[in-house]
Amino acid sequence: MTPDQISLVRQTMTWVQPRRQEFAADFYRRLFAADPGLEGMFSTDPVIQQEKFVDELTAIVAAISDFPAFLLRAGALGVRHVNYQVRAEHYRVMREVLAATFAAGFPQDWTAEHEQAWRSAYDMVAEAMLLGRGRSADAPRAAWRP
């Protein structure tokens, strides 16, 4: 990611903060519409899960320019996701849904540059999460990419 892309991604997180709940609710609505099988994997109260998701995304985006801290945080998150039965291909679905949620939530501000920056950021997060969980047989690192 370029420094400009990091700035663009951080800018989008400032849009999210005042509308966290609405953003996260729309994100999960879209995620479960894109793959109805995913809904059953979540057992936590949806409002709490939505809060945790935005908090984690904010923390990871804040850590992006400190690569060791970023790797540690995203890697630990990836390890926990093994226990949630999340598989490599799920990361691809989430990437599309996240971009669609930003596009729908901030139509005046979201540009092609924001989208490209977010795709790069998301790819880094997903790679680091998958690295954290190690190279298990079901999840070669490149498998989630189109």
Ligand code: HEM
């Ligand atoms: C950018 C990538 C992701 C982020 C930032 C993220 C964030 C989180 C956070 C903060 C939690 C709360 C528990 C914890 O901290 O361990 C969580 C739980 C969970 N996530 Fe993710 N996640 C990501 C990717 C995914 C993907 C791709 C899936 C699969 C579709 C997924 C499915 C789940 C499930 C099933 C839980 C457990 C919910 C429960 O306990 O009911 N996550 N995620």
